[in-house]
Amino acid sequence: MTDWKTLNYVVVDVEGNGQQPPELVELAAVPIVGGVIGEPVSWLVRPQRRITSFARGVHGISNDAVADAPTFTAITDEVRQALEHPALIAHNAPVDVSVLRRELGEWECPEVFDTLRLARRFLPQQDSHRLGSLVEAFTLADGLSPDLRPHRAAYDALVTARLFVLLAGTSDVPRSLEELRDQPAEGKADEAATLF
Secondary structure (H helix, E strand, C coil), rough: CCEEEHCCEEEEEEEEECCCCCHHHHHHEEEEEEEECCCCEEEECCCCCCCCCHHHHHHCCCHHHHHCCCCCCHHHHHHHHCCCCCCCEEEEHHHHHHHHHHCCCCCCCCEEEEEHHHHHHHCCCCCCCEEEEEEHHHHCCCCCCCCCCCCCCCHHHHHHHHHHHHHHHCCCCCCEHHHHHCCCCCCCCCCCCCCC
């Protein structure tokens, strides 16, 4: 069995403008190398279409906040570099991966680990597998900077990284990489595949 720490990961979270299809307004990436969570890198992004009031109510990012931000095209190379890891992690990963594929064009997505699916498999006793519920249940935000808040990309990527490490390595016998690989998820569908 292969130690999960032998693979390097990047944890990703995206926030959208509320339009359909959604455009990025914020993106964060957090590396996990050798089982150690690194520092996040994040970008505010100026979308082509305005941020809806509904999306602003979720993540708090206003049109004024992104007025002077770069377009995604201007940061594409930086984002590609941040994503250069053999594996990608996200909570409810199909959402983040679909946005990245649309924005990055020819980008080849690495192996994906979805912490929503993993939590459903390894934490079946939890009433909810929503990220906020799991953060509260396992105090995953403890010690984070007070400047970080839920539904912002850096916060969500960091707590997702902590959740992954919890799921992968904090039991008496850490899980192997094979145990973490994609398998059918069990449990109720308590998280819709949408991006605000």
